[in-house]
Amino acid sequence: MYSDKVMDHFKNPRNMGEISNPDGVGTVGNPVCGDLMTMYIKVNNNRIEDVKFKTFGCGAAIATSSMTTELAKGKTIEEALTISRSSVAESLGGLPPVKMHCSNLAADALHAAIKDYQEKREKKKEVRK
């Protein structure tokens, strides 16, 4: 059912865990639907220095989370924003069609974390003003 790459990321997820003082946090999904992901980012000089994830969900949900962190690490914010559901699926050698929508939310979680980072930064700027 799953590609070797999906199984590899499921067996050995990269960047799994939490970041203690993250610059941005994004959570998407819902345990009711069977998938919930949280993505943490640490940003330095507009670059994603560190990224970690926590995921409740099926094999595809865990593998896409892991893959997304791998793709995002070291990228500038602008580069990271180009990471999409389809590019994550592609990097994993494809996903079963039924998993493309329900379990492929990691890119959305990353975007949510970036948005959170950007909003926090705006607020800080306002405070300084």
Next chain:
Amino acid sequence: MVAQETRRVYMDYSAGKPVDLRVVKEMLPYMESSHGNPSSLYTFGQEAKRALDESRAKVAKLINAEKPETIIFTSGATESNNLAIKGAANRNKAQGTKILTSSVEHMSVVNTCKSLVKEGFQTVFLPVDEFGLLDLEKLEEEIDGETTLVSVVYANGEIGTIQPIKAISQIVHAKNAFLHVDATAACGQVPIDVNIEGIDLLTISSNDMYGPKGVGALYLKDGVHVAPILHGGGQERGLRSGTENVPGIVGLAKAAEIAQNEMQAESKRLTILRDSLIHGLLDPIPSSFLNGHPTMRLPDNVSVRYSFIEGESILLSLDLMGVYASSGSACTAKTLQPSHVLLAIGLKHEEAHGSLMLTLGKQTTQEDVDYVKNLMPSVVERLRKISPLTPKELKKECIRTK
């Protein structure tokens, strides 16, 4: 994660069983030499006819049916359920159009009942309690003069809960309705007596008794009539047209005979393994629960759930270690909804997603059970570490028990 092991432990017997070699042996002549059509007059055909008659008697004996003619051979449990429900509903339409069933039925009952709604019947899905037992008070409330048929599963294959059929039958018969029982998962595992238990129609599956796939039977009590759903040459008393699947039927009958002889010992053996596995899957793991009834339960069924993690990822982890099981998670189904049976016993969606079903069988050994017991804590612990839902206290406990 533990490296892939070569050991293979099949614990999904309810999804498919191997055919007993004694059954295969019995079937072979009817595929090779005795391949006549039972409807043919010549000796060759009559040999097949005799095999059919003998098979009918064997299946009748397993459920203590009054006579062999009460057994109608079909293509399997799905067809038997369709024939029983549509057949009885349509045949008795003049008496009433209300059909009652439970909310823990197999899809072949659920969707057959739903299809009748489009034809003008009223279908009521009765609730069950937290163990999956039918709410008898609700049954008494709902059953009325319009009710012609009540269809209840003998034992649900997902959670293993065995229904109090005799008590249900008394309520049903008091209102002059017929009782259809889907015994797909139960038949051959627990003793069934259609007379003592008051069953009017009974669905039997061959593969669930280690017979071949693609064959089943429907018991129709003497005097209970159904309208056929397949029309043609009028085989099986006109109730199931189509040339009889003689090798399959012979296989089903042999499987029934073996089940009758070996059920007692095998069920006792399986019950010990089942309880050993249930304890092994629950005792060492916090926030773990049993689905279904602890004692009114099929000997082969283990259904548990783990909070904070999802079923498919448990299955994948087990698969990597050679253990083949099943889950109530939507991710393993064709739909995005978790099992309706797990929701019916009151589980929340996220609880149903974390369910794991292991069904045991003839080839399951204590070593298999021990193997699964030993690896489960680490599987659950790993997935809980990945999950954002795991509470802090539990995480600490997980690390401590390492």
